[in-house]
Amino acid sequence: MRDDAKNVADKTVPHREDEALKFYFTPTDPPGDTSDNPHAKASTQVADVIDALREEFGEPAIGEMRVYAGEHEVVVDRFRTIEVCRYLKEEQGFDYLSALGGVDRFVEGDRFEVVYNLLSLDDAKRIRLRVRVDEDDLTVPSISSVFRSATWHEREVYDMLGIRFDGHPDLRRMFMPEDFEYYPQRKEFPLLGVPGSLPLPPQTPEGDLTMDPFAAAHGSKPRESFDEPKSDFEQSL
Amino acid sequence: MDANQGFFTTRVDAVMNWARSNSLMPMPMGLACCAIEMMAFAGPKYDSARYGSEAMRFSPRQADLMLVAGWCSYKMAHAVRRVWDQMPDPKWCIAIGACASTGGMHRCYGVVQGIDNFLPVDVYVPGCPPRPEAISHALLDIQEKIRNDYTLANDYSIGEDAPPVPANRPKVLTGSGQQSISPEALYQQDDA
Numbered sequence: 001m002r003d004d005a006k007n008v009a010d011k012t013v014p015h016r017e018d019e020a021l022k023f024y025f026t027p028t029d030p031p032g033d034t035s036d037n038p039h040a041k042a043s044t045q046v047a048d049v050i051d052a053l054r055e056e057f058g059e060p061a062i063g064e065m066r067v068y069a070g071e072h073e074v075v076v077d078r079f080r081t082i083e084v085c086r087y088l089k090e091e092q093g094f095d096y097l098s099a100l101g102g103v104d105r106f107v108e109g110d111r112f113e114v115v116y117n118l119l120s121l122d123d124a125k126r127i128r129l130r131v132r133v134d135e136d137d138l139t140v141p142s143i144s145s146v147f148r149s150a151t152w153h154e155r156e157v158y159d160m161l162g163i164r165f166d167g168h169p170d171l172r173r174m175f176m177p178e179d180f181e182y183y184p185q186r187k188e189f190p191l192l193g194v195p196g197s198l199p200l201p202p203q204t205p206e207g208d209l210t211m212d213p214f215a216a217a218h219g220s221k222p223r224e225s226f227d228e229p230k231s232d233f234e235q236s237l
Numbered sequence: 238m239d240a241n242q243g244f245f246t247t248r249v250d251a252v253m254n255w256a257r258s259n260s261l262m263p264m265p266m267g268l269a270c271c272a273i274e275m276m277a278f279a280g281p282k283y284d285s286a287r288y289g290s291e292a293m294r295f296s297p298r299q300a301d302l303m304l305v306a307g308w309c310s311y312k313m314a315h316a317v318r319r320v321w322d323q324m325p326d327p328k329w330c331i332a333i334g335a336c337a338s339t340g341g342m343h344r345c346y347g348v349v350q351g352i353d354n355f356l357p358v359d360v361y362v363p364g365c366p367p368r369p370e371a372i373s374h375a376l377l378d379i380q381e382k383i384r385n386d387y388t389l390a391n392d393y394s395i396g397e398d399a400p401p402v403p404a405n406r407p408k409v410l411t412g413s414g415q416q417s418i419s420p421e422a423l424y425q426q427d428d429a
Binding site: 175189191203205213215221223225 | 311312314315317318319322326327328344345346347349350351353354355356357
């Protein structure tokens with residue numbers, strides 16, 4: 001009886017794939033050349049893209065391809081960064097800037113480095129660009145005209161390492177206070193900071209800023225508010 | 238009134254402090270992950286409403302207990318101190334978690350190494366993060382401090398010395414009013 005009803009239903013209702021029940025699994029990232037990194041993925045091995053880059057921009061602009069931990073990366077001349085990024089975005093499909101960071105290599109020449117991690121969402125490929133910059137002229141062109149998301153990353157690199165980005169629409173410090181004078185991710189910066197560079201709030205509402213970062217360890221005890229000296233306003237009453 | 242009806246004597250201070258300690262209005266200063274535990278402490282399972290302090294006041298002018306939960310950067314310290322200055326007296330402060338108490342694992346240039354560098358902290362809660370029970374215990378400690386420390390009559394703001402801390406809380410007297418009830422007696426089964 002029930003089978004009959006089912007057969008009738010099969011005949012009368014046309015077969016239709018239910019869209020809501022379809023699952024789109026992310027394809028697994030197959031392992032790549034795992035000679036020195038067992039976690040290296042094939043998606044990070046993009047020698048063909050780097051070859052295309054070299055054909056487009058030539059040898060001085062695009063450096064030698066490097067393999068780091070089984071992943072391909074390339075050093076790019078800093079004055080061609082915008083063109084290279086635009087080419088990768090428009091011609092090679094690397095449409096997503098997944099990260100942009102700075103490195104203090106702490107070497108004599110070309111001390112700093114800006115690292116761009118680009119991702120192609122369609123082809124599931126990743127490429128890493130490195131741009132080296134010397135301490136004497138700490139300026140790198142901003143790629144915020146190509147990737148809008150670069151603005152905050154570049155602000156962060158500027159805040160932490162002091163690398164200025166030419167053409168950035170709003171290059172301000174990201175984390176540290178505006179009037180902070182140092183770049184804390186540089187290697188020579190002491191881990192616990194420069195005493196007096198970051199004042200703590202005053203111990204009473206109208207007091208002076210606390211310049212000692214370890215006031216409590218040096219015996220200072222914030223006063224209970226009922227113990228505070230009278231403010232100017234209270235005295236005027 | 239018949240003395241055998243059962244009564245106890247007290248001071249206005251004790252009543253005020255009792256009321257104050259059982260209606261603490263916390264100012265949640267959630268700065269990092271400890272704030273999640275602070276929310277659990279205020280939520281139904283750990284239920285700070287049992288102690289009368291479920292009403293988190295997001296305006297400092299209506300709060301008298303600041304819960305600083307999480308690591309505090311030098312930049313944030315100024316905002317925290319500003320909020321603290323806006324809270325009316327009397328007010329208390331709990332440093333929740335290792336980071337708020339000492340800087341914790343953030344021994345670096347950007348994080349204040351303990352909020353007691355700029356705030357008068359009453360209770361420190363260790364843990365990374367502390368369990369909500371630990372925050373409840375800190376609240377009980379604050380209540381204990383309010384009942385014993387602060388008095389309305391001897392307001393410290395008029396320059397008087399703080400009175401000595403009473404040895405015990407107000408005693409519960411027996412029906413006859415003659416002797417105090419021993420703690421064991423409270424748990425004894427009444428045969429009659």
